Amino acid sequence: PLTGPREMFQKAYKGGYAVGAFNVNNMEIIQGIIAAAEEERAPLILQVSAGARKYASQVYLMKLVEAALVDADLPICVHLDHGADFDICKACIDGGFTSVMIDGSHLPFDENIALTKRVVDYAHDKGVWVEAELGRLAGIEEHVVSEENVYTDPDQAMEFVERSGCDSLAIAIGTSHGAYKFKGEPRLDFERLEKITKMMPDYPLVLHGSSSVPQEFVEMANQFGGQIPGAKGVPEDLLRKAATYGVCKINIDTDIRLAMTAVIRKTLMENPSEFDPRKYLGPARTAVKNMVQHKIKNVLGCSNAI
Ligand code: G3H
Ligand code: 13P
Ligand code: ZN
Numbered sequence: 001p002l003t004g005p006r007e008m009f010q011k012a013y014k015g016g017y018a019v020g021a022f023n024v025n026n027m028e029i030i031q032g033i034i035a036a037a038e039e040e041r042a043p044l045i046l047q048v049s050a051g052a053r054k055y056a057s058q059v060y061l062m063k064l065v066e067a068a069l070v071d072a073d074l075p076i077c078v079h080l081d082h083g084a085d086f087d088i089c090k091a092c093i094d095g096g097f098t099s100v101m102i103d104g105s106h107l108p109f110d111e112n113i114a115l116t117k118r119v120v121d122y123a124h125d126k127g128v129w130v131e132a133e134l135g136r137l138a139g140i141e142e143h144v145v146s147e148e149n150v151y152t153d154p155d156q157a158m159e160f161v162e163r164s165g166c167d168s169l170a171i172a173i174g175t176s177h178g179a180y181k182f183k184g185e186p187r188l189d190f191e192r193l194e195k196i197t198k199m200m201p202d203y204p205l206v207l208h209g210s211s212s213v214p215q216e217f218v219e220m221a222n223q224f225g226g227q228i229p230g231a232k233g234v235p236e237d238l239l240r241k242a243a244t245y246g247v248c249k250i251n252i253d254t255d256i257r258l259a260m261t262a263v264i265r266k267t268l269m270e271n272p273s274e275f276d277p278r279k280y281l282g283p284a285r286t287a288v289k290n291m292v293q294h295k296i297k298n299v300l301g302c303s304n305a306i
Contacts, residue, residue, distance in 0.1 A: 002065070003075045004098040004129045008043040009168065009204040009248040017301035018207075018243035021045035022292060023081060023253035025052045027064055028281050029260070032288030034068045034076070040296045040303040044074060045099070045249060047081040050088060058095050075306055079131070081251070089119045089130075099129035101170070105136050109156065116164035124165070131249075134160045135172030137209050149174065154195040161200060168204040168249065171196060173242075175209035179218075179231040179254050188238050190245065197246035204248035211254035212236050212299070214291070220262035224269040231258075236299045243301060250300060259291045260284040 008019050022033045024046045037044040048061050065078055079099040080092040089100045102119040104112035116132040123130045135152030152171040161169055174188040175181065196205065213233025221228055239250060267280040274280070297303050 001069065001075060002096070002098055003077055004127070005045060005077045005079070005168070005204075005249070006129065008045075008075065008077065011043075011305060012243075012248040012302065013202060013204060013246065015301075015305065016244040017305065018239075018247055018250045019043050019045055019302055020292065020295055020300050021047050021079060021081075021206075021249050021251045022256060023047050023049060023052065023251075024061060024065075025055055028285040029256060029288055030061070030064045030068060032285040033256075033292050034072055034074065035289045036292035036296060037074055037076075038072050040293060041306050042074075042296045042300075042302045042304075043077075043306050045077045045079050047079040047101075047251070048092070048097075049081040049253075050084060052081075053088075058092065062096055077129075079129075083119070086115065086118055086122070090122060093123055093126055093128045097128065099131065101131040101133070102166075103133050103170075105133035105170075105172075109160070113160060113164045116160075116166050120165040120167075129167045130165075131168045131170060131206055132160070132164055132166035133170035133172075133206075133208075135170075137172050138176040149176065151189055151192060152196065154192065154199055157196050158199050161203065168206050170206040170208050173207075175207055175234055177209045177254070179211070179213050179228060179233070179258065181209065181211075181213070181234060182232050186232065186235050186238065188234070188242065190241065193242065193245050193247070200246075203246070205246045206249040206251065207239070207242055207247045208251045210234055210239055210250045211252050211258075212239070213254060213258065217255075217258040217262040217291075221258065221265055224262075224265035226261070226265055228258075239299050240301065252295065255291055255295075256288055259287040263287040 082103045083089040104115040136150040
């Protein structure tokens, strides 16, 4: 059934694992992710960005998830990723999402709190979960381009949660969005994470920008005409470790894009006379499934958690 993330996060916190939050933009992505979660009996968060709403429409994505739930017996949370303002959060809450993110991370502290609280008041009235963000991730998002990481301050995090009433908090400890996360040695600020966890025990934290950028896909894409040299993600063991420090939700989008694109490039190059979209979208869907299944089993640690 469609569900909010409360129970998922309570169990994840206790169990020292994380739930995967995967971005969805079309049918093949949704089907690939759900097939993996079903085989692993894993809880699942499917998240929809403003860009996804623009591309596919909120209703289509919602109905695709509902269609999957006709056969799949899984708890699935449908979440708005990086809601930029009150109106988009309201539209998703009214449209049946079970969780929303209000992203006021680019705003001054008090304004971020005020915006988050406004969404919290509306959402809680309808039983919907609210994720907020404090600190800034370097990288590119649709509405925010940040040159620099601004790591989350543990004292501020505590005050932010108390004053805004948000249910979970996305923090900045060194991850970033996209396929180029680290120039040198990848590193996350676990000291800071531990401080936050100690100050707010049992409070679910969220890690954005958590794709690992599997080199097999980077190499496959580049081998078949792509140009994404030097792409680098968060090493899997660091994510696994974060999951034992109160990080209950780990966001992954880039790895889905890479898996699909690499396989589509390969399939088309190896079969130049093929023009049936099912012949390359099918393998792309399988690649998403296999990639997500690997994450669930070996990185998130949430197999058989439902
Ligand atoms: O955080 C960004 C997500 O990867 C979503 O990307 O806004 O291009 O859909 P998008
Ligand atoms: P990646 O770009 O690392 O996949 O991060 C996705 C994300 O944080 C979506 O909110
Ligand atoms: Zn994000």
